[in-house]
Amino acid sequence: MSQRTLRGFEAEARARLEPAHYDYFAGGAGDEATLRANEAAFARLGLVPRVLRGAAKLQTGVTLLGSRAAMPVLVAPTAFHRLADPEGERATARAVAAAETIMIVSMAATVAVEDVAAAAPGAELWFQLYVQPDLAFTEKIVRRAEAAGCKALVVTVDSPVLGRRERDLRNAFHDLPEHLCCENLRDGDRVRPVVMTPELSWEHIDRLGVMTSLPIVLKGITHPADARLALDHHASAIMVSNHGGRQLDGMPATIDLLPDVVAAVGGAVPVLLDGGVRRGTDVLKALALGAAAVAVGRPVIWGLAADGERGVSRVLGLLRAEIEHALVLCGRASVHELDVSMVRPC
Numbered sequence: 256m257s258q259r260t261l262r263g264f265e266a267e268a269r270a271r272l273e274p275a276h277y278d279y280f281a282g283g284a285g286d287e288a289t290l291r292a293n294e295a296a297f298a299r300l301g302l303v304p305r306v307l308r309g310a311a312k313l314q315t316g317v318t319l320l321g322s323r324a325a326m327p328v329l330v331a332p333t334a335f336h337r338l339a340d341p342e343g344e345r346a347t348a349r350a351v352a353a354a355e356t357i358m359i360v361s362m363a364a365t366v367a368v369e370d371v372a373a374a375a376p377g378a379e380l381w382f383q384l385y386v387q388p389d390l391a392f393t394e395k396i397v398r399r400a401e402a403a404g405c406k407a408l409v410v411t412v413d414s415p416v417l418g419r420r421e422r423d424l425r426n427a428f429h430d431l432p433e434h435l436c437c438e439n440l441r442d443g444d445r446v447r448p449v450v451m452t453p454e455l456s457w458e459h460i461d462r463l464g465v466m467t468s469l470p471i472v473l474k475g476i477t478h479p480a481d482a483r484l485a486l487d488h489h490a491s492a493i494m495v496s497n498h499g500g501r502q503l504d505g506m507p508a509t510i511d512l513l514p515d516v517v518a519a520v521g522g523a524v525p526v527l528l529d530g531g532v533r534r535g536t537d538v539l540k541a542l543a544l545g546a547a548a549v550a551v552g553r554p555v556i557w558g559l560a561a562d563g564e565r566g567v568s569r570v571l572g573l574l575r576a577e578i579e580h581a582l583v584l585c586g587r588a589s590v591h592e593l594d595v596s597m598v599r600p601c
């Protein structure tokens with residue numbers, strides 16, 4: 256067992272998971288070119304350190320939309336945690352609370368958002384929403400997230416339809432097992448399916464802005480023109496994401512898309528990034544290129560499948576340690592001191 260790196264956790268998780276469930280978590284859309292590109296692009300960037308700057312006392316904390324995180328790494332929203340561990344999202348949230356960071360709870364969680372919040376008092380939770388075509392039902396979901404104490408609404412905008420995931424097609428993985436369901440979609444005595452909204456448009460974002468006073472984060476913005484539109488439509492933050500390569504295959508890596516989005520936003524709101532972050536040095540590269548923080552998706556699932564809450568704690572702890580180590584080696588005392596001059600192709 257090699258659990259000294261985030262990638263080591265994947266091997267352990269793979270050994271424990273049902274093969275079709277492993278494929279669901281690990282896989283991407285189409286040829287999985289974007290899935291591979293996300294990690295490969297980080298490897299093509301190098302960090303150029305400064306020296307002799309006496310960086311002994313480190314500062315890794317960030318504040319995002321009023322939520323405090325002890326490191327610039329959030330937990331990205333991922334569905335179906337109870338496929339990885341019986342405690343599911345409860346275990347993830349406890350580990351996130353201990354690591355003092357932020358969990359973006361998926362609308363497609365297998366534990367209700369109220370129960371996630373109750374399991375981890377003190378955890379900073381944001382809620383991810385897929386706008387449902389039934390806007391009255393969408394509003395009910397938003398109200399539940401607000402009442403559970405979620406501090407931001409993360410609206411996923413890259414999924415007007417679901418990506419074509421060929422591993423899932425091959426495995427005929429369409430549904431959760433009988434004993435699990437998307438608890439946030441309970442409606443009376445039935446559970447609604449997750450439905451994508453092909454007609455999703457800026458008008459929906461405007462309506463959500465009226466519906467809630469929570470800050471709205473748009474997840475899945477990649478084109479600079481959309482980043483500018485997001486500002487016009489009062490987004491409080493933007494998340495550069497290609498959904499971990501699970502939606503439009505053939506998209507560039509997120510780290511390669513980040514600089515143009517950062518330039519378009521011009522500092523007006525925080526820009527977050529996810530996709531392929533596997534090392535503390537990846538976090539530093541993203542921050543140097545203008546991200547306010549990053550999020551990790553699969554590594555958290557690998558930790559959860561390998562060893563439940565402890566596994567997620569280990570994954571988050573490894574990232575924190577790697578960030579601190581890389582910061583010192585880069586001659587920086589704070590995650591706020593990173594700038595574009597320290598990133599070069601390698």
Ligand SMILES: Cc1cc2nc3c(=O)[nH]c(=O)nc-3n(C[C@H](O)[C@H](O)[C@H](O)COP(=O)(O)O)c2cc1C
Nearest residue numbers: 280331332333334361411498499530531551552553
């Ligand atoms: C198994 C799995 C489930 C996911 N479920 C959701 C989801 O419910 N909502 C969402 O907005 N994104 C979802 N995502 C995308 C993640 O939020 C994130 O964009 C992606 O995982 C980041 O890439 P990484 O896995 O390389 O860190 C999911 C990703 C995975 C791998």
Ligand SMILES: CC(C)CC(=O)C(=O)O
Nearest residue numbers: 333334363417449498501
């Ligand atoms: C339930 C799914 C729509 C969750 C998701 O976003 C994903 O699998 O990428």
